[in-house]
Amino acid sequence: MKDTEGYVTADGRQIGGTLMEMKNITLRFGGVVAIQDISFDIREGEVRAIIGPNGAGKSSMLNVISGFYTPSEGEVWYQGAKRPPMKPFEVARQGVARTFQNIALFEGMTVLDNVMTGRLTHMNAGIASQALWWGKARNEEMENREKVERVIDFLEIQNIRKTPVGRLPYGLKKRVELARALAAEPSLLLLDEPMAGMNVEEKEDMSRFVLDVNDEFGTTICLIEHDMGVVMDLSDRVVVMDYGKKIGDGTPDEVRNNQAVIDAYLGVPHE
Amino acid sequence: MLADIFINPWVDMFTAPDFLMQVLWEGLVSGILYALIALGFVLIFRSSRIFNFAQGIMVVFAALTLVGLYAMGIPAWISVGLTLGVMFILAVSIERVVLRPLVGQPDIILFMATIGITLFLIGFGETIFGGENKVMITEELGIPTGDTVLEPFGGLLILQHLDITVVVVATLLVLALLAFLNYTQMGRAIRALGDDHQAALSVGISLQTIWVLVWFIAGIIALVTGIAWGARAGVSFALEVIAYKALPVLMLGGLESITGAIVGGLMIGILEKLFEIYWGQPLLGGNTETWFAFVLALIVLLFRPQGLFGERIIERV
Numbered sequence: 001m002k003d004t005e006g007y008v009t010a011d012g013r014q015i016g017g018t019l020m021e022m023k024n025i026t027l028r029f030g031g032v033v034a035i036q037d038i039s040f041d042i043r044e045g046e047v048r049a050i051i052g053p054n055g056a057g058k059s060s061m062l063n064v065i066s067g068f069y070t071p072s073e074g075e076v077w078y079q080g081a082k083r084p085p086m087k088p089f090e091v092a093r094q095g096v097a098r099t100f101q102n103i104a105l106f107e108g109m110t111v112l113d114n115v116m117t118g119r120l121t122h123m124n125a126g127i128a129s130q131a132l133w134w135g136k137a138r139n140e141e142m143e144n145r146e147k148v149e150r151v152i153d154f155l156e157i158q159n160i161r162k163t164p165v166g167r168l169p170y171g172l173k174k175r176v177e178l179a180r181a182l183a184a185e186p187s188l189l190l191l192d193e194p195m196a197g198m199n200v201e202e203k204e205d206m207s208r209f210v211l212d213v214n215d216e217f218g219t220t221i222c223l224i225e226h227d228m229g230v231v232m233d234l235s236d237r238v239v240v241m242d243y244g245k246k247i248g249d250g251t252p253d254e255v256r257n258n259q260a261v262i263d264a265y266l267g268v269p270h271e
Numbered sequence: 272m273l274a275d276i277f278i279n280p281w282v283d284m285f286t287a288p289d290f291l292m293q294v295l296w297e298g299l300v301s302g303i304l305y306a307l308i309a310l311g312f313v314l315i316f317r318s319s320r321i322f323n324f325a326q327g328i329m330v331v332f333a334a335l336t337l338v339g340l341y342a343m344g345i346p347a348w349i350s351v352g353l354t355l356g357v358m359f360i361l362a363v364s365i366e367r368v369v370l371r372p373l374v375g376q377p378d379i380i381l382f383m384a385t386i387g388i389t390l391f392l393i394g395f396g397e398t399i400f401g402g403e404n405k406v407m408i409t410e411e412l413g414i415p416t417g418d419t420v421l422e423p424f425g426g427l428l429i430l431q432h433l434d435i436t437v438v439v440v441a442t443l444l445v446l447a448l449l450a451f452l453n454y455t456q457m458g459r460a461i462r463a464l465g466d467d468h469q470a471a472l473s474v475g476i477s478l479q480t481i482w483v484l485v486w487f488i489a490g491i492i493a494l495v496t497g498i499a500w501g502a503r504a505g506v507s508f509a510l511e512v513i514a515y516k517a518l519p520v521l522m523l524g525g526l527e528s529i530t531g532a533i534v535g536g537l538m539i540g541i542l543e544k545l546f547e548i549y550w551g552q553p554l555l556g557g558n559t560e561t562w563f564a565f566v567l568a569l570i571v572l573l574f575r576p577q578g579l580f581g582e583r584i585i586e587r588v
Contacts, residue, residue, distance in 0.1 A: 066473065092475035104470035106463045111522070121475040123456045137455060144456070180474065193409045269424070 006043055009236050010251075016044030018077075019188060020065065025074035025186035033058040035071070036244045042188065047214050048222045049231045052241035053264060057226045059101060061241070062192050065222065067091030067100045072208060079187070093121045097186035099138050099177045101193045101224075107166035111157060111176050112148070114165055118183030119144040148183050154216070155179045171202040174235055175209070182213060189213070195230050203227075207234055228265065232256065240264070280549035289426025295541060295550050300434045300541020303441045308496050308513065309532035310448060311489040311521040316526050317465035318485045319370070321381045325388040327514025329490060332392050333358060334497030334506045335400045338408060347411035351494075358490030366482045393508065404510065407501035409433065414502065437499040443534060444495060448488070451528065461485060465527070520566035525578030535579065539564045541584070 006015040014097050022043040028037040029136055035057045042048045052127060059070065062075070063069040067088040076083045087095075090247045095266060097118070105206055137168060152158055160168065165176060181189055194210065195203045198256065213219050226232045232252040240248035240255055242264040248255050284291045308326060315323045335359050340350040343371050369384050409416060415432035422428070452458035464471045464481050472478070497506070500539060520539050524531025543563040551559030 009306045068472070083588075087477075088472040089475045093474055098473050100469065100473070104467045104473065106466035106470060109459075109462055110465050113459055113462070115473045117459050120456055120460055120475070142457065184474065239584075 008043075009046075009139045013045065015236065018042070019044045019079065020222075021077040022065070023077065023118070023267075024062075025061070025064060025071045025076070026248075027064060027069060033244050035064070035241075036040050037074070038239075038241070038244075038246045038257045039074075039257055040246065040249055042220060042222050045214075046220060046233055046236040047210070048220075049232050049235035049238045050222065050224050050241060051226060051228065051238055053062045053226065055243075056241040058241055059192060062098070062190055064098055065188075066190055067115040076174055079101035085090040092184070095121070095187035096097060096190065097181035097184040097188075099174070100180050101171050101196060103170075103177055105165045105173055105177055105180070108164060110162050110164055111168075111179075112152070113159045113267060115148050115152060115183050116144065118151075118180040119148060123265070147185070151179050151182045154212070155182070164225045167172075168248055171198055171205075171227055174198070174202075174206065178206075178209065178213075180191055182217075182219075185217075189221045191218050191221065193224055193226070195225060195227055203230060210234055274392060275554055276550070279553075280371075283549060286467075287328040287426065289422075289428050292423060292428050294544050296430065296434070298541035298544030299537065299538070301544070302537040303438055303581075304496055304499055304513065305446060305516050305520050305540050306533045306536025307441050307492055308522065309517040310445065310522055310529065310537050312517055312533045313461050313529055314448075314461065314485045315489055315528065317529075318461050319381070320378055320465065321370075321379070322526075323489065324385040325380065326489060326517065327511035328356060328389045328392045328396075329358075329493035330497045330500070330508075330514060331508055331510045332361075332396050333490065333494040334407065334501045334510060334586070335396050335405070337494065337498065338405045338501075338506050339400045341403075341408050341411065347408055347413075350408075351412070354494055355491065358494060362483050362490055365486055366479060370482055371479065386575070391543035392490045393425065396508075402505040404540050407506050409498075409502040412498070433502055437502075440495065441499070443490070443544065449529065457484070494543055516564060519564035519580070522568035523578055524573050525580040526585055528578070528580035531578055531580030539567065542567060 001126070007016055008014055018041045021039075023039050025035055025038050031168075038061070050061055052058050060069060064071050067090065068086045069088045078096075083091075083094075097169060106117065109117075113165070122144065152161060155178060157172065157175055157179060160172065160176075163175060168176065178191070178194065181191075191210070193208050198206060210221060210223070211234065213270070214221055223231075223235070225234075235252060237245060238252055238255045240258070240261045242260075247260040247264060248258040250258070281392075297323065297530065308330070311326050311329075313322055315321055315326075333354060337350055337354045340353050342348055345353065354466060365388060365565045370381070371397070373381055373384055377568065412435050417432050419432065419435075452462060460476045461481055461484070462473070463474070464476055464478065468478065496513065497510065500510055516539070520532060520535040523539065524533075526534030543560050546563050547557065547559045551557055
């Protein structure tokens with residue numbers, strides 16, 4: 001079937017075998033077809049983008065991957081096994097972390113506490129042990145704290161560690177959300193429009209962080225974006241969606257020259 | 272008249288400091304119980320946005336179960352363990368039967384559902400344990416019943432050992448809860464869930480587990496309060512009233528705030544006692560404790576609608 005060898009990117013990075021594969025995914029809400037028979041794969045170590053105009057079904061696709069939606073038809077394969085229907089928190093525990101288009105942070109908690117919640121998937125100590133702040137729970141807390149501090153350092157948000165998230169400006173909130181997802185040390189990181197609503201400078205910062213994350217931790221990233229410029233610079237391979245269908249799939253260069261994609265973005269006169 | 276309101280009470284306090292200490296001490300004892308029970312409300316509210324009307328009846332139910340089990344010939348401490356087990360089963364059932372089917376419904380529906388739980392527990396409790404008053408098994412649990420007499424300022428201060436035990440146990444429980452919420456991942460998950468369900472799911476928090484956990488914690492709190500209050504006033508359905516005292520505490524402290532619950536509880540406990548002794552009894556014929564807390568809460572609400580420690584309600588347009 002698929003080769004497991006992977007490929008080498010233009011900038012010389014080795015991409016591994018298939019991490020996640022979507023097979024003939026269809027998603028319906030009543031009579032509305034949000035996603036229609038789409039298949040694609042995500043390989044280990046790559047930055048994979050899903051792009052498309054507004055309403056193309058990108059976010060729905062991300063929600064299928066992260067378990068917030070269950071596909072009406074089709075199969076999701078993850079780490080070589082077919083994934084049964086799962087709740088979002090179970091998917092998270094399998095190593096899939098995500099951010100949201102409209103930022104979903106714990107507004108009343110500090111940045112540090114928010115990022116710490118990212119470690120919940122790595123929590124093994126029992127409730128009793130935690131309640132008593134005993135042995136295993138205590139060591140775990142220390143260990144988690146260390147990893148979280150590293151992520152905070154990495155994303156350069158040390159100076160706001162103790163600030164309640166509700167008080168932060170938009171761009172920083174986005175970064176905190178990324179930090180929380182990263183703290184989970186995910187096998188697959190899903191970013192839902194990480195650059196949405198940002199100014200040019202913030203976009204550049206965020207792009208740098210996304211690339212650095214991929215580079216430094218080797219994290220596989222799947223991101224949604226409708227800013228074409230950003231996507232083309234960031235990603236190794238791109239899926240293009242329009243009206244719930246896949247109209248293109250390939251390297252940024254291939255996609256850029258794909259007539260269907262050009263039509264979807266620039267519009268074609270209807271005859 | 273004016274002197275009675277503005278001058279005499281302070282003179283009384285100053286001239287009889289030992290009596291003032293006695294009043295403050297008794298206020299502190301009720302205050303810490305109010306704080307504890309308000310904490311139960313806050314935990315459930317923060318993790319699920321449900322205002323748990325059933326907290327009061329849970330106190331009665333826990334106390335009744337404990338006394339009932341002991342009456343069946345089970346040793347006191349084993350009864351406590353079994354009662355905790357019953358409270359856990361109650362938490363699981365409430366999550367499974369009531370909360371889960373109502374996920375995503377408006378807050379008011381969930382609030383109504385907790386009224387339903389209240390009515391069910393009243394009926395259920397009466398069927399099993401009967402409606403008559405019972406005596407808390409204070410001595411059997413090894414709670415001391417004597418008193419210590421101190422003589423500060425050459426006066427007299429009587430400390431019931433029962434009250435001392437209540438203060439110590441309740442304080443420990445409150446501190447343990449605070450540590451649990453602030454310094455463990457589970458505690459963080461509880462706080463997180465209240466802020467954003469979607470985000471909580473995305474970091475691997477299971478709504479069901481957390482809900483069972485907070486309702487169980489509310490059950491533990493109910494048992495402790497039930498034992499403490501039952502030892503002073505007997506075990507009957509009238510105990511439920513203590514939970515309604517938590518309402519002004521919550522209004523005062525703010526529904527989301529753990530600090531608010533504690534400070535609010537202590538404040539109301541102490542202020543209502545002071546008011547009763549120095550203003551209520553001489554001027555109003557006493558029995559002001561039933562309404563003082565509500566009036567205080569009302570006054571605070573006039574100036575700070577979110578309570579003293581609540582989250583500021585900011586509408587961004």
